[in-house]
Amino acid sequence: MEVVICPDEAQVGAVAADRVIAQLEGKQTPVLGLATGSSPLNLYSELQRRAAAGDVDFSHALGFALDEYVGLDPEHPLSYRQTILRTVVKPLGMNAARVRVPNGFAADLQSAAEEYEDAMREAGGVDVQILGIGSNGHIGFNEPTSSFASRTRVKTLTQQTRDDNARFFEEGETVPTHCVTQGLGTIMDAHNLVMVASGEAKADIVAAMIEGPVSAMCPASILQFHRRAFVIIDEAAASKLQ
Numbered sequence: 001m002e003v004v005i006c007p008d009e010a011q012v013g014a015v016a017a018d019r020v021i022a023q024l025e026g027k028q029t030p031v032l033g034l035a036t037g038s039s040p041l042n043l044y045s046e047l048q049r050r051a052a053a054g055d056v057d058f059s060h061a062l063g064f065a066l067d068e069y070v071g072l073d074p075e076h077p078l079s080y081r082q083t084i085l086r087t088v089v090k091p092l093g094m095n096a097a098r099v100r101v102p103n104g105f106a107a108d109l110q111s112a113a114e115e116y117e118d119a120m121r122e123a124g125g126v127d128v129q130i131l132g133i134g135s136n137g138h139i140g141f142n143e144p145t146s147s148f149a150s151r152t153r154v155k156t157l158t159q160q161t162r163d164d165n166a167r168f169f170e171e172g173e174t175v176p177t178h179c180v181t182q183g184l185g186t187i188m189d190a191h192n193l194v195m196v197a198s199g200e201a202k203a204d205i206v207a208a209m210i211e212g213p214v215s216a217m218c219p220a221s222i223l224q225f226h227r228r229a230f231v232i233i234d235e236a237a238a239s240k241l242q
């Protein structure tokens with residue numbers, strides 16, 4: 001695991017964009033693993049800027065999102081399908097038809113999850129998986145105690161994650177209780193991992209991920225076992241490192 005500490009959040013986005021672009025260089029059909037949430041927004045803005053400058057072209061890229069809520073209509077503005085379209089696909093000039101999000105609205109969620117795994121395998125695997133970290137150490141929606149060998153499947157969201165994500169929902173709207181998420185085994189199959197984190201609120205969990213024991217109680221700690229995991233954080237998120 002390589003850890004880069006940047007002075008601020010903007011620099012985190014710039015350094016992460018360098019990493020992402022470097023890993024995609026020379027690929028005819030780059031395959032991007034996409035995270036939602038606040039953490040990668042600077043990275044996406046930076047990638048948008050560089051695509052606009054002609055430094056990189058995402059029009060032929062394939063994309064696979066990490067996760068989706070169960071039971072939320074894919075047209076709902078807060079579904080991860082719509083979030084990914086709005087915050088990544090359109091700004092980066094990706095082709096929406098080439099970007100997949102797990103189907104949380106399927107009649108048979110398990111079969112849909114298996115098809116998702118097949119599609120990732122057929123694409124040749126993910127070249128760069130972009131990740132954020134939840135305040136409880138989740139990546140994707142692999143909450144504490146998730147199996148390190150897990151594949152894409154339905155998971156129950158913890159109350160902490162539902163509370164963390166309530167900020168995106170209107171008052172009175174119920175935050176979904178379940179999700180479909182790529183498993184930890186799925187994420188570990190990506191050829192490169194680029195994790196971004198910033199702010200003091202992430203400092204404890206970032207320290208646990210980087211310096212703590214590898215444990216299912218901190219799912220992100222599995223990144224210690226990935227050969228090409230780049231963790232890019234700002235000084236505030238790094239403040240609890242030894």
Ligand code: F6R
Pocket residue numbers: 034035036037038039040066067131132133134135138139140141
């Ligand atoms: C979202 C995802 C989650 C987030 C995590 C951090 O697709 O996979 O693991 O990365 O919940 O969220 P933020 O960045 O909003 O703090």
